[in-house]
Amino acid sequence: MDRPILRTFIAYVEDRPGVLNRVASLFRRRAYNIESLSVGRTHIAGISRLTLVLEADEDGARRLEANLYKLVNTLWVRDVTHTASVARDLALIKVKANATTRAQVLQLCEVFRARTVDVAPEALTIEITGTGDKIEGLLDVLRPFGIIEMVRTGMIVMTRGAEEAEARFDSIPARSADSGAA
Amino acid sequence: MKRTGAQIIWEVLVREGVDVVFGYPGGAIMPAYDTILGYPIRHVLVRHEQGAAHMADGYARASGKVGVAIATSGPGATNLVTGIATAMLDSSPIVCITGQVPSKLLGTDAFQETDITGVTLPITKHNYLVTEVQDIAPAIREAFYIARSGRPGPVLVDITKDAQQASMDFEPPKGEVRLPGYRPSQQAIQTEIEKAIELIDEAERPLILAGQGIVRAEATRELLSFVEKAGIPVACTLLGLGGFPATHPLSLGMMGMHGEAWVNNAIQEADLLIALGMRFDDRVTGNLKTYAVKAKKIHVEIDRSEINKNVKVDVGLVGDVRDTLLSLIPGCKQRNRSEWIERISLLKGDSAVRDIQQLPYHDKLYAAHVLHDLWRLTDGKALVVTDVGQHQMWEAQYYKHDYPRKLITSGGLGTMGFALPAAIGARFAKADDEIWVVVGDGGFQMTACELSTCAQEGIKVHVAIINNGYLGMVRQWQEFFYNRRYSATPMRSPDFVKLAEAHGLTGIRVTKREEIAGAVERARATPGTVVVDFRVEQEDSVYPMVPAGADLNDMIRRPSPIVETGEDP
Ligand SMILES: Cc1cc2nc3c(=O)[nH]c(=O)nc-3n(C[C@H](O)[C@H](O)[C@H](O)COP(=O)(O)OP(=O)(O)OC[C@H]3O[C@@H](n4cnc5c(N)ncnc54)[C@H](O)[C@@H]3O)c2cc1C
Ligand SMILES: Cc1ncc(C[n+]2csc(CCOP(=O)(O)OP(=O)(O)O)c2C)c(N)n1
Ligand SMILES: [Mg+2]
Numbered sequence: 001m002d003r004p005i006l007r008t009f010i011a012y013v014e015d016r017p018g019v020l021n022r023v024a025s026l027f028r029r030r031a032y033n034i035e036s037l038s039v040g041r042t043h044i045a046g047i048s049r050l051t052l053v054l055e056a057d058e059d060g061a062r063r064l065e066a067n068l069y070k071l072v073n074t075l076w077v078r079d080v081t082h083t084a085s086v087a088r089d090l091a092l093i094k095v096k097a098n099a100t101t102r103a104q105v106l107q108l109c110e111v112f113r114a115r116t117v118d119v120a121p122e123a124l125t126i127e128i129t130g131t132g133d134k135i136e137g138l139l140d141v142l143r144p145f146g147i148i149e150m151v152r153t154g155m156i157v158m159t160r161g162a163e164e165a166e167a168r169f170d171s172i173p174a175r176s177a178d179s180g181a182a
Numbered sequence: 183m184k185r186t187g188a189q190i191i192w193e194v195l196v197r198e199g200v201d202v203v204f205g206y207p208g209g210a211i212m213p214a215y216d217t218i219l220g221y222p223i224r225h226v227l228v229r230h231e232q233g234a235a236h237m238a239d240g241y242a243r244a245s246g247k248v249g250v251a252i253a254t255s256g257p258g259a260t261n262l263v264t265g266i267a268t269a270m271l272d273s274s275p276i277v278c279i280t281g282q283v284p285s286k287l288l289g290t291d292a293f294q295e296t297d298i299t300g301v302t303l304p305i306t307k308h309n310y311l312v313t314e315v316q317d318i319a320p321a322i323r324e325a326f327y328i329a330r331s332g333r334p335g336p337v338l339v340d341i342t343k344d345a346q347q348a349s350m351d352f353e354p355p356k357g358e359v360r361l362p363g364y365r366p367s368q369q370a371i372q373t374e375i376e377k378a379i380e381l382i383d384e385a386e387r388p389l390i391l392a393g394q395g396i397v398r399a400e401a402t403r404e405l406l407s408f409v410e411k412a413g414i415p416v417a418c419t420l421l422g423l424g425g426f427p428a429t430h431p432l433s434l435g436m437m438g439m440h441g442e443a444w445v446n447n448a449i450q451e452a453d454l455l456i457a458l459g460m461r462f463d464d465r466v467t468g469n470l471k472t473y474a475v476k477a478k479k480i481h482v483e484i485d486r487s488e489i490n491k492n493v494k495v496d497v498g499l500v501g502d503v504r505d506t507l508l509s510l511i512p513g514c515k516q517r518n519r520s521e522w523i524e525r526i527s528l529l530k531g532d533s534a535v536r537d538i539q540q541l542p543y544h545d546k547l548y549a550a551h552v553l554h555d556l557w558r559l560t561d562g563k564a565l566v567v568t569d570v571g572q573h574q575m576w577e578a579q580y581y582k583h584d585y586p587r588k589l590i591t592s593g594g595l596g597t598m599g600f601a602l603p604a605a606i607g608a609r610f611a612k613a614d615d616e617i618w619v620v621v622g623d624g625g626f627q628m629t630a631c632e633l634s635t636c637a638q639e640g641i642k643v644h645v646a647i648i649n650n651g652y653l654g655m656v657r658q659w660q661e662f663f664y665n666r667r668y669s670a671t672p673m674r675s676p677d678f679v680k681l682a683e684a685h686g687l688t689g690i691r692v693t694k695r696e697e698i699a700g701a702v703e704r705a706r707a708t709p710g711t712v713v714v715d716f717r718v719e720q721e722d723s724v725y726p727m728v729p730a731g732a733d734l735n736d737m738i739r740r741p742s743p744i745v746e747t748g749e750d751p
Contacts, residue, residue: 014363017311022303029304059490066487072308072328075363 208254211281235265240604271594332366395459599628
């Protein structure tokens with residue numbers, strides 16, 4: 001029996017009003033529990049790309065793909081869980097740091113290759129990019145100093161090598177000329 | 183040519199082949215109502231927008247075409263919601279067009295503003311908010327295309343009032359609608375077809391589970407060829423009834439919660455289930471853990487997300503069921519499987535004596551009598567539209583449907599109040615069919631206002647109210663599972679005969695079995711809609727019954743004492 005594991009999906013969707021809402025509504029309605037969801041433009045006008053991380057078993061993953069395809073605005077979906085890929089999450093962390101603790105915090109940041117993006121008398125704001133694990137690692141060591149605020153973008157993923165993602169994507173037919181509806 | 187948005191709506195509808203729409207006017211849709219008069223489209227004025235959606239649905243199910251409902255913004259649009267959800271769960275192709283407040287007022291809580299695309303997001307196949315006149319035609323064309331293709335479903339197009347009022351140079355759009363990501367049709371993979379054929383040829387106790395997909399795909403003939411070649415008996419889901427002729431020797435009847443006992447037992451004994459256009463609803467499977475554990479499963483489905491959803495299958499064939507049957511038929515062996523068929527007859531024998539038809543007749547009118555006699559009196563050829571409750575199940579058990587699209591019922595949502603409006607819609611699809619509405623005293627009162635629509639539009643349907651003085655199906659659950667505490671299920675109703683008469687229609691009351699034939703005769707001979715109030719046994723129950731979530735073969739059976747005295751009616 002295959003057990004649920006964390007899975008990563010890439011989906012291309014038309015960049016139209018309400019599309020993200022449709023995707024979110026699908027997950028809520030089908031009771032999928034999302035770990036992370038991030039959306040952004042691609043280099044092609046009118047097309048957005050989603051990266052989605054959630055827990056599912058093999059059947060669940062296949063059904064999730066099928067459900068995503070049922071959304072009329074979905075163009076292309078791929079499960080990259082088992083594909084070599086680069087995964088990045090970005091976090092901004094505001095941590096307490098005064099004259100006595102600042103040096104210590106900065107040292108830790110260096111170990112994690114995090115950058116300081118703002119300095120205030122009682123706080124530092126740190127930017128870190130990496131996998132989820134790396135960010136969790138930094139958080140763990142910063143916690144004793146007192147974390148004031150944190151924000152994360154959610155995971156974005158790209159497969160390694162001269163992948164076919166975009167090439168396959170070219171085969172998607174254009175909308176018919178008269179179909180410019182909202 | 184110069185056209186306003188309001189005109190463009192009808193221009194496109196006419197080109198989609200629409201000649202009737204069901205609707206109700208109001209402020210935000212008034213521009214469209216003003217222009218409809220110039221187009222060859224009949225408008226049926228409903229009494230409640232829920233009725234408009236059900237009428238569009240009934241029209242769609244009877245005809246196989248897309249049905250259309252129209253409503254205004256706010257309360258008009260929200261009144262459609264139950265009808266849209268009903269169409270969604272039973273995959274019925276309808277397009278709802280709603281007016282919306284002017285685009286400048288969107289998001290301001292304007293008078294009669296409801297975010298209806300937001301509200302209907304999870305209960306439509308797709309929906310559109312249109313704020314620009316040039317987007318109206320493409321949105322409506324796409325809506326029709328999406329509604330009817332692939333797995334059909336409801337699509338809503340919400341059009342702001344200013345978009346309806348604006349005008350533009352309008353060129354009727356030509357050619358196919360193309361949507362970049364939408365892939366409605368797929369073909370089953372050849373190697374999977376071969377695997378399926380191998381399973382079919384090897385099976386000793388196979389069973390076909392025929393669902394609504396057979397009806398939708400117009401695949402009755404192909405199913406017959408397949409069944410007759412491979413010699414496999416067929417059970418139907420509620421929505422599959424009529425997809426395979428009920429009187430065919432290999433037809434077993436309905437499966438599931440109120441299915442025939444021998445069908446459910448046969449499913450549990452089968453070594454192969456071939457599911458054709460059905461989605462293993464929980465009313466069909468009962469407890470999934472014990473469902474057909476001895477059987478391998480083949481699932482033919484147009485919607486990939488249904489494969490392995492409820493029941494894990496050995497072979498999933500994604501594609502249209504008619505196309506898939508055409509690929510299966512030449513490959514599979516000719517067989518007759520007489521041993522298995524004999525085994526099923528044995529299972530059947532035990533159940534048949536429990537049939538209420540075998541009851542000696544003691545002056546009591548049973549719903550089963552009404553439906554059995556109606557079946558006989560109409561030669562099984564009527565188009566029957568049922569509501570939700572006990573009467574719906576008795577109809578499914580006693581009216582033997584030999585033809586597809588002759589039973590219209592709300593299966594997935596189980597929407598009380600569906601039947602009368604759906605039948606009105608069906609009337610516009612099937613001008614010559616004899617149409618019978620079979621409805622409970624409770625459900626009838628949910629949409630009885632549409633009798634007035636029948637009167638105004640001069641529509642003839644026959645309404646058989648199975649009047650048991652209770653919300654019968656709920657009362658039955660109270661009897662079985664809640665210690666006979668009849669909480670909020672006894673129902674006092676108006677005099678339905680007088681109600682019909684108040685509408686200028688005819689009402690007939692039937693209290694004895696020998697009056698049934700006369701009433702049917704009279705209903706047929708009377709012009710206009712006729713309401714027949716059948717006063718039936720009040721505390722009868724639908725048997726057999728698989729309690730919700732129980733094992734499929736764990737059925738509550740009709741208590742024996744009444745049964746032993748079997749004798750022909
Ligand atoms: C009071 C009550 C009691 C009920 N009791 C029972 C009962 O005892 N037994 C019973 O069976 N039902 C019962 N039902 C109905 C039940 O809830 C479901 O609605 C019903 O079982 C669904 O039948 P279906 O799967 O055939 O149809 P649908 O739900 O319409 O599913 C059809 C499937 O076919 C697919 N399909 C559509 N078109 C095609 C095509 N062209 N090619 C291939 N596939 C296609 C669709 O994608 C869909 O998955 C009851 C309902 C009520 C209200
Ligand atoms: C709109 C709606 N509300 C409630 C229910 C729950 N329900 C299912 S069957 C039923 C009783 C139906 O009573 P009636 O119409 O008299 O039919 P009967 O079962 O007596 O034949 C009820 C209340 C429902 N299916 N639909
Ligand atoms: Mg009743």
